[in-house]
Amino acid sequence: AVRRAAGASFEHGLRSLRLPLAPLSATLVEGGALAPMAVAMVVTTPPREVLDLLDEMHISGDVGSAEHASRVEALGASLSQRLHASLFGELRAAGLWSVAMPTLATGGTGLSAPCVCAGLATARRSLQIA
Numbered sequence: 001a002v003r004r005a006a007g008a009s010f011e012h013g014l015r016s017l018r019l020p021l022a023p024l025s026a027t028l029v030e031g032g033a034l035a036p037m038a039v040a041m042v043v044t045t046p047p048r049e050v051l052d053l054l055d056e057m058h059i060s061g062d063v064g065s066a067e068h069a070s071r072v073e074a075l076g077a078s079l080s081q082r083l084h085a086s087l088f089g090e091l092r093a094a095g096l097w098s099v100a101m102p103t104l105a106t107g108g109t110g111l112s113a114p115c116v117c118a119g120l121a122t123a124r125r126s127l128q129i130a
Helices: 002-006 008-016 048-060 066-093 113-127
Strands: 026-031 035-042
Touching: 002 008, 008 026, 008 035, 026 066, 035 066, 048 066, 066 113
Parallel strands: none
Antiparallel strands: 026 035
16 A cells, blocks of 8 residues: 555665665665655664574573573664664765654564664654754
8 A cells, every 4th residue: 555655656766776675774765655755665674693692592492581581672672773773874864854754663573662762762862953
């Protein structure tokens, strides 16, 4: 539905993306009828470090421990910060100061409240004029 609403220029922008996109990256494409300036295509695929941590914990049997929870929480907060910094860096480089949905990975990915807050803090800092 989003792609249909945006129209042909958005589709062209999507087809023009150089793949593969890096994990936690943000790329702006023309938003067409949906967003006259741009739509940010943000890659929320976990980087290798996440998969490595999960593999390490599974092999060691550390899954479910307090240590596991602490490490996952710290990594989640770091990833949320980096993801939002990437998005807002691209927006600023393009001279854009308006964003419709400034929080990422806060729904279906199941990030905890502290991880979401880390991303929101990055978004807030990015929106402040230096």
